[in-house]
Amino acid sequence: MFWVYAAIVVSVASFLLAGYLYYWVKRQPGGNKEAEEIAQLIRRGANAFLRREYKILAVFASVVAFLILLFLPHPIWKSNFWTNFRMALTFLFGASLSATAGKIGMDIATIANLKSAVASKKGIAPAFEVAFKGGAVMGMAVVGCSLFGAAILYLLTKDPNTVLSFSFGASTLALFAKAGGGIYTKTADVSADLVGKVELGIPEDDPRNPAVIADNVGDNVGDVAGMGADLFDSNIASIAAAMVIGLSLGQQHMVFCYATLGLLASILGVLFIGMGKHKDPGKALNTGTYITTVLFAVLTLVVSLAFKYDLRIWGATMVGLIVAVIIGITSDYFTGDGKKPVEKVAKASSIGPAFTILSGFSYGLLSCFPALLGIGFSALVAYKLCEPLGASYAMFGISMAAIGMLSIVGMIISNDAFGPIVDNARGLVEMAKMGDDALVISDELDAAGNTAKAITKGFAIGAAGLTVIALLGAYRETVMNVTGSDISFNIMNPLVFFGIMVGLAVPAVFAAMLMLGVDRNAERMVAEIHRQFETIPGLKEGKEGVRPEYEKCIDIATIGAIKELIPAGLMAIVVTLVVGFIGGIHAIGGFLTGNIVSGLFLALLMANSGGLWDNSKKYIETGVHGGKGSDAHKAAVIGDTVGDPFKDTAGPSLNTQVTVVSLISSLAANLFIAFSLF
Structure with missing residues (x-):
C-alpha cells in the first residue's frame, strides 16, 4: 500500500506546483x-462553449451512468445493487475529473496567451517562460488528477474493475470533448483561412476577419481542453489495464510505483526547463522531455533495485519509454520546420494544390510505418522479455510498456498546451499591433509550438496504441475470470473474422462523420463571413472604428460543434x-x-499529414x-485547410475512440457472455 499512498502525496505535490x-x-x-x-x-467565447458542451455531456453521462447501474457488471436483478451503484458512481467521477482537467487547462491558456503576447515585447525568453509555465499548469493538473483518482478509488475499493469504470468515464468524456472541440476549432480555422488568406489575401490574424476570434477560441477548446481530456483518458486507461492484469499476479503495487515516479520526474522536468543561452524554443522543449525521460529511467531503476522488483518488468517499461521518444522524433522528422x-x-505547392495534397498525403502514409513498427516492436519485446516469468506476466509486460510510454505525460502535456498558448499570443500581437519585433518573436514561438503539437499528437497516438493492446489483454483476463x-x-473463427471486419470499418466511419461535421459547419461560417464583408461598410477596407461581428461566428462554431459531437461517439459505442x-x-x-x-493507422496518417501541410504553409x-x-x-x-480537420479533429479523436470501445468491451464482457446471439 506504500505506493498507493505515495501516489496520493506526489499527486498533491503536482496540484501545489500547478x-x-x-x-x-x-x-x-x-x-x-x-x-x-x-x-x-x-476567454468568454471559450467558456461559453465549454458551458454548453458540458451541460449536454452531463445529461449524456447521467444516462450512461443509469445504464451502468442497471446492467454492469451484471444486470441489477442478478447482481449486488451496491456493486453496480459503485460502478455508476466511479464512471461519473471519471467523467467529472476529465472535464475538470480540461477546464483548468483552458482557463490558464486563456490567461497565458495575453501574458505571453505582452512578454514577447521584452524578448523571446520571457515570452517562452510565460507560455511554458501556462502549459505546465495543465500538465500537472491532468496527470495529478488521473493518478490521484486511481489511487483513491483503489484505496477505497481494492477493485481494478472500479478503476476500469473510472477510466471509462474519463474516456467517454474525452471522446466527446475532443470531437466537439476539434469540430469547433477547425470550423473556424478553415473558414478564416479560406476567406481571409485565399480569397482576400489578408494576414492570418487580421482583426477584419469575422472568424479570427472564433479561430483563437477554437485553439483553446480543441487543442487545450480537448487534448487535456484525451491524455487524461490515455493515462488512466493504461493504469487501469495494468492493474487488471497485475492483480492476479500481485503486482498492482508496481503500477502505482512507476506511475508515481513518472509524475515525479515530470514535476522535476518542469522545474528544470528554460531557454538557455541558445534561445531556441524548440530545443528547450525537447531538452525538457529528454531530462524527464532520463530522470524516470534512473528513478525507476533505483527503486526497482531497492524494492527487489524484477528487472525484466523494468526493462519492459523502458522499452515503452524509448519507443515513445522514437515516435516523437519520427513525427518531428515528417512535420518539423527545416x-x-x-x-x-x-516546393510541390509551387506547381499547384493537387501536388500539395498528393505529396503531403504520401508523406503521411510513409510516416505511419516507423511509428506502427515501433508500437508493434515494443509490444513484442515487452511480451518476450516478461514471458519467462509466467504466461500472465507477458501481457503484464505490455501493460507496463504502456505505463512507461505514458510515464512522462506530464511533460508531454505541458509541451502540447504550449502550442495553442503561443498560437493565440501571436494572434494577439498582430491584432493589438504590438510591433514587428514582438511579431517576429511570437512567430518563432508559434513555429516551435506547431512542431511540439505534432510530436505530442504522435506520442498520444502511440501511447494509445500500447494502452489498447494492454486493454485487449485486460479484456481477455476479464473473460477468463468469468468463464474460468x-x-x-x-482469425479462422468466423465470429472473430466478423468482428475484425466491423472493427476495421468503425474508425473510418467515425473520422468521416467528424470531418463532415467540420465541412457542414464551415460552409455556414464562410457564408456568414461573406455576409459581413458585404454588408458592414468599411470592414473590408479596415476603416478605423469598424469591427466585425465576432460573436456571430463564435455562435455558429459553438452550435454546430454541439450538434455534431454526439452522433460520431454514439455510433462507436453502439456498434x-x-x-x-x-x-x-x-x-x-x-x-x-x-x-x-x-484506428492507429488512420490517426497517425491524419495527424502527420495535417502537421506537414501546416508547417509547409508556414515555411512558404x-x-x-x-x-x-x-x-x-x-x-x-x-x-493546410484539408489538414486542419485531419490533425485537429479526426486524427486525435481516433485514439480516444479506440480506448473507449476497448474499455466498454471489458466492462460489458459479462453481458456478452450471457446474451450473445451466436
Missing part, C-alpha cells in the same frame, strides 16, 4: 486596452455493443483487434517559393 504556476502566470503584466478586450473575447518532407511539400477457461482469438450481442466474446476480440489496427510564409500571397502560398493554404 497552483503556484497558475498564480505566477496570472501576476505577469497585462497588455493595452485593445489586447485586453480581444483576450476577454477569446526537415526534408516540409521543404518538398512546399482460457480464450484465444483465432461495439451490437457486435458483442451478435457475436459474443470472440467477435469482440476480433472487433478490438481490427479497431486498434485501423518565410519567403521561399514566392512567400505570402504567391500561388504556392495559396496552394499550401488549401493543403
Whole structure:
C-alpha cells in the first residue's frame, strides 16, 4: 500500500506546483486596452462553449451512468445493487475529473496567451517562460488528477474493475470533448483561412476577419481542453489495464510505483526547463522531455533495485519509454520546420494544390510505418522479455510498456498546451499591433509550438496504441475470470473474422462523420463571413472604428460543434455493443483487434499529414517559393485547410475512440457472455 499512498502525496505535490504556476502566470503584466478586450473575447467565447458542451455531456453521462447501474457488471436483478451503484458512481467521477482537467487547462491558456503576447515585447525568453509555465499548469493538473483518482478509488475499493469504470468515464468524456472541440476549432480555422488568406489575401490574424476570434477560441477548446481530456483518458486507461492484469499476479503495487515516479520526474522536468543561452524554443522543449525521460529511467531503476522488483518488468517499461521518444522524433522528422518532407511539400505547392495534397498525403502514409513498427516492436519485446516469468506476466509486460510510454505525460502535456498558448499570443500581437519585433518573436514561438503539437499528437497516438493492446489483454483476463477457461482469438473463427471486419470499418466511419461535421459547419461560417464583408461598410477596407461581428461566428462554431459531437461517439459505442450481442466474446476480440489496427493507422496518417501541410504553409510564409500571397502560398493554404480537420479533429479523436470501445468491451464482457446471439 506504500505506493498507493505515495501516489496520493506526489499527486498533491503536482496540484501545489500547478497552483503556484497558475498564480505566477496570472501576476505577469497585462497588455493595452485593445489586447485586453480581444483576450476577454477569446476567454468568454471559450467558456461559453465549454458551458454548453458540458451541460449536454452531463445529461449524456447521467444516462450512461443509469445504464451502468442497471446492467454492469451484471444486470441489477442478478447482481449486488451496491456493486453496480459503485460502478455508476466511479464512471461519473471519471467523467467529472476529465472535464475538470480540461477546464483548468483552458482557463490558464486563456490567461497565458495575453501574458505571453505582452512578454514577447521584452524578448523571446520571457515570452517562452510565460507560455511554458501556462502549459505546465495543465500538465500537472491532468496527470495529478488521473493518478490521484486511481489511487483513491483503489484505496477505497481494492477493485481494478472500479478503476476500469473510472477510466471509462474519463474516456467517454474525452471522446466527446475532443470531437466537439476539434469540430469547433477547425470550423473556424478553415473558414478564416479560406476567406481571409485565399480569397482576400489578408494576414492570418487580421482583426477584419469575422472568424479570427472564433479561430483563437477554437485553439483553446480543441487543442487545450480537448487534448487535456484525451491524455487524461490515455493515462488512466493504461493504469487501469495494468492493474487488471497485475492483480492476479500481485503486482498492482508496481503500477502505482512507476506511475508515481513518472509524475515525479515530470514535476522535476518542469522545474528544470528554460531557454538557455541558445534561445531556441524548440530545443528547450525537447531538452525538457529528454531530462524527464532520463530522470524516470534512473528513478525507476533505483527503486526497482531497492524494492527487489524484477528487472525484466523494468526493462519492459523502458522499452515503452524509448519507443515513445522514437515516435516523437519520427513525427518531428515528417512535420518539423527545416526537415526534408516540409521543404518538398512546399516546393510541390509551387506547381499547384493537387501536388500539395498528393505529396503531403504520401508523406503521411510513409510516416505511419516507423511509428506502427515501433508500437508493434515494443509490444513484442515487452511480451518476450516478461514471458519467462509466467504466461500472465507477458501481457503484464505490455501493460507496463504502456505505463512507461505514458510515464512522462506530464511533460508531454505541458509541451502540447504550449502550442495553442503561443498560437493565440501571436494572434494577439498582430491584432493589438504590438510591433514587428514582438511579431517576429511570437512567430518563432508559434513555429516551435506547431512542431511540439505534432510530436505530442504522435506520442498520444502511440501511447494509445500500447494502452489498447494492454486493454485487449485486460479484456481477455476479464473473460477468463468469468468463464474460468482460457480464450484465444483465432482469425479462422468466423465470429472473430466478423468482428475484425466491423472493427476495421468503425474508425473510418467515425473520422468521416467528424470531418463532415467540420465541412457542414464551415460552409455556414464562410457564408456568414461573406455576409459581413458585404454588408458592414468599411470592414473590408479596415476603416478605423469598424469591427466585425465576432460573436456571430463564435455562435455558429459553438452550435454546430454541439450538434455534431454526439452522433460520431454514439455510433462507436453502439456498434461495439451490437457486435458483442451478435457475436459474443470472440467477435469482440476480433472487433478490438481490427479497431486498434485501423484506428492507429488512420490517426497517425491524419495527424502527420495535417502537421506537414501546416508547417509547409508556414515555411512558404518565410519567403521561399514566392512567400505570402504567391500561388504556392495559396496552394499550401488549401493543403493546410484539408489538414486542419485531419490533425485537429479526426486524427486525435481516433485514439480516444479506440480506448473507449476497448474499455466498454471489458466492462460489458459479462453481458456478452450471457446474451450473445451466436
